Amino acid sequence: MRRVAFIGAGRMGQTIAYSALMDGIADEALIFDIVANVPQRFSDELIHALSTARVDTRVIGTNAIEDIKEADLVVISAGKPRLPDQSRTAVFADNAKVMMALAKELPMRNPHATYIVVTNPVDYMASIFMKSSGKYTISTGAQVENMRMRSFIAQRLGVPVTSVNGFAGGEHGENLSIFWDTVTVNGIPFDEASGGALKRDEVASYVKGIAAQVIAALGGTSWGPSRAIGDIISSFAKNKNKVLSIAAPMKYKDEVIHVSRPTVVGNPIGPTLEAALSSADRKDIDAAAGRMYKEYKELLKTLQ
């Protein structure tokens, strides 16, 4: 991996770039934002931090989209953040316009790049960007929910987080699916390992509700998602082939949509592990795909 571009240097964009670059993923990092001075001064901050970490990455901040060129990877967090009283879908229209505008600018100068979308509502934004640009695009999907699930189980059962495995996916938010047949503690299936001390419902409730609580207290989530997204970027950039719960493109009827599934993240991205999931877990994915397709089609209409 040689050149990585970050489109958007807001709270999330900054935290993602910081987390990912500390892993030593790039020879050169390009930081773009429309706000004057922000990408330049954030680049200064990054250079100071990289200097401490002894990571040799050149960093260039710019307000000119023309400077974003020949990247191997483009990470898009531009757009409006989700406000405390907003649903993920409420920002759809505004951010879709941002995606479409970027889809006109980025592909011609970054023809060989893989595109990772972080902007919310993330799965739909990835679909919009891919549809508009014609470029291979992934959504960072449910990977952060995945890690929230593991951290909560570890904490509640009093085991190291390295003892917990398992995946979440499907659709974001209230309809998120935990793929329970994949969840284990020290290799033992969840229900047996928890022995009733922790119920599935409690886990699901935490994973679905914690983002809103963090937003209410801190004004937004950043550290959890950013470290999770940094991990996706790092696994791609270094061809680590980790299985992460991202949303790679899925052909569904007449559209390409993005539904989170355990997926091998290297370069190229894939395959998904969907075929290896239990039928119960696969049903959850199918149901999510159906719902998301329907909602996506309706949202697309609002753009015209």
Added chain:
Amino acid sequence: MRRVAFIGAGRMGQTIAYSALMDGIADEALIFDIVANVPQRFSDELIHALSTARVDTRVIGTNAIEDIKEADLVVISAGKPRLPDQSRTAVFADNAKVMMALAKELPMRNPHATYIVVTNPVDYMASIFMKSSGKYTISTGAQVENMRMRSFIAQRLGVPVTSVNGFAGGEHGENLSIFWDTVTVNGIPFDEASGGALKRDEVASYVKGIAAQVIAALGGTSWGPSRAIGDIISSFAKNKNKVLSIAAPMKYKDEVIHVSRPTVVGNPIGPTLEAALSSADRKDIDAAAGRMYKEYKELLKTLQ
């Protein structure tokens, strides 16, 4: 991951333990070898090295197999090394006896452990240990060939090794399969990326032949396999879910055999990605399984 046991502190065993423990995988490491003083003094060496790396792991070296208990992971490298003029199968009988002896001692004191076999011929030794012990056992399989393939392609095409992806597997040695439909450079299929500058045969020839050349020059391979095996251990112990080309148990007719396939390495181990491979690549696995089953059955007869 709390406690990891290393059975065998010869050249390979030492290099594996050193490489894996530097990753911070264990609170406690148990080192066993039958040679007096060797595991104790090697433990001293490890403690000195861990001290430098600021890794807080207790290390205990012992000649008493009874001291190997309550481990979460047992890594077995005990046995005779492959000599320069030996085939992998030539050491079968001697090392099978070692496996069977260990299978009597280890399971009762380490009932919840996952077992990783490194002793050559590695896939057969894993099958023998699993058959004798009744415990879930993997072979480290073709993961080192996998990385040899990537390193050779990177070197010859003048790209960073992080640009190369792809898997090798099936059977060891002369019959190793490179799963060519998975091999890419910067995400581009191998043949297109190499543009004829590097032929499939050259890659296969290097991957199949380099171990013998290293053995001839250095008396044995150690650094490459050990770092690859350390990566397997680390992915298991930290639930990283990396896809690595190990040999997890495969039911085949009346036996459980070990054939290398791209496999998700977390705790628990699996699934394999076999279903996602191309039909050409899957055929190679089937053929390898057939050959290995047959040879294994014949070798088993020699034990009686």
Added chain:
Amino acid sequence: MRRVAFIGAGRMGQTIAYSALMDGIADEALIFDIVANVPQRFSDELIHALSTARVDTRVIGTNAIEDIKEADLVVISAGKPRLPDQSRTAVFADNAKVMMALAKELPMRNPHATYIVVTNPVDYMASIFMKSSGKYTISTGAQVENMRMRSFIAQRLGVPVTSVNGFAGGEHGENLSIFWDTVTVNGIPFDEASGGALKRDEVASYVKGIAAQVIAALGGTSWGPSRAIGDIISSFAKNKNKVLSIAAPMKYKDEVIHVSRPTVVGNPIGPTLEAALSSADRKDIDAAAGRMYKEYKELLKTLQ
């Protein structure tokens, strides 16, 4: 290092805790802030991030200062941030009161802790906390300016940042000293290495001015200082004995003041390398100490 407490979960406190904890410095982290829900929800964010990084650290967020106990290290960032139009000294009075309040609460419950102060104006706040608490306290001092200097030289001369060495220190802000006789590029003294392509004045100007520019553009500095402070914490917690430009206590006339000097950061902290600096560089430290003592005494009067 077993237990690390972070007092203050504002922008800087959060970024420091995130950066330091990712290095695996603690078995348990305590996060305190007076704002309801903030430390608790930030702890959730940390747990999610640590889960991704496979770092096994328990994290507890609290609004009750009584919960901060038996820590080995206490990092204090509580207080008001420096606003765009403020000088570092303008916030002295308000933050001094915070230090004095904390000095009544923390030492009795954390008697064996080392205290690191980050709150601005940092050197004075460290002196105030140490004076009020009687506990050994350091200021994170000029370490971030140190790394800013190296990063700027690297960038302008087109060399990797790992090629640049050297220290800055003395007093913060306009009166900062670069210890020019320590500055090298690939081991060659700065003036010779730069060959006139980069002047001392340009370096000094960047290092002294960049924080204000970042504050103007981003509303505050965070990434650069936090990674630098995380490095200080990590070097202390793991006894790495790195030489960093922190401000350890210095007896000066009738007070203990904090003046930045290259200092060995292990546990315990020290010695400084002041005696090994050139006489020109030492004179800068003496001058800074004189100025800072005088200003500190005057500021102390304003507290009565």
Added chain:
Amino acid sequence: MRRVAFIGAGRMGQTIAYSALMDGIADEALIFDIVANVPQRFSDELIHALSTARVDTRVIGTNAIEDIKEADLVVISAGKPRLPDQSRTAVFADNAKVMMALAKELPMRNPHATYIVVTNPVDYMASIFMKSSGKYTISTGAQVENMRMRSFIAQRLGVPVTSVNGFAGGEHGENLSIFWDTVTVNGIPFDEASGGALKRDEVASYVKGIAAQVIAALGGTSWGPSRAIGDIISSFAKNKNKVLSIAAPMKYKDEVIHVSRPTVVGNPIGPTLEAALSSADRKDIDAAAGRMYKEYKELLKTLQ
């Protein structure tokens, strides 16, 4: 740091190169040894291991000393290893000839390199190489004894090794000095911290005797010294400025000798912390310098 050369690919040379290169210290590594095929095949092993670790370093193995050129750092481990029944000085004559031969070949092609000598008797060999080559040369000195001391204290007192600090130095072997006034556990002076549970003599006895025991059991030391030497290389190559107990050149009467002292290891190397040690600890260094100078002068006579 761009190019690092390793002269000697024996047991120690291999372990050092492996340990150092895994830290990502070089864009290019050159491996030299006189034995046909050994550096080439060891380079293959390194490439396989680096591939697993996702470290992008080119590695070139060669039997032609002319290929070792334009290095920034040259690490010399060539020479005869210390046999079980040999004293460190017994190999002086043979290895001095190796140093003198290398001093004729390396400086002209590597004029800007820093030289690190590992070959035993290490301090004398560094002095011989520096005297013969006119190039700045350090000995890796007592850094491994330093870490052995810390690891033993940690183990015996049942504390994490990250809790222990302190330095050893002076002369190797029977006459090694532990600088007791620097030794602490959780920041508390050793005698107070150990409370009599562990005596200074026991620590000294372990540190002085363990190498011989390891050699007796394993045929040589490798893991402990190599990780310690890798840390020295890494601190130099990345300008980390860690304080390590190496032996930098010391003018003594009419010679430059190498005596281990706590020393800042960046590029350039230095200063030493000798001035900050207690007078008791400094006396040990003076005594060591006197003894070593005398022995060195006598050994030099045997070369004529």
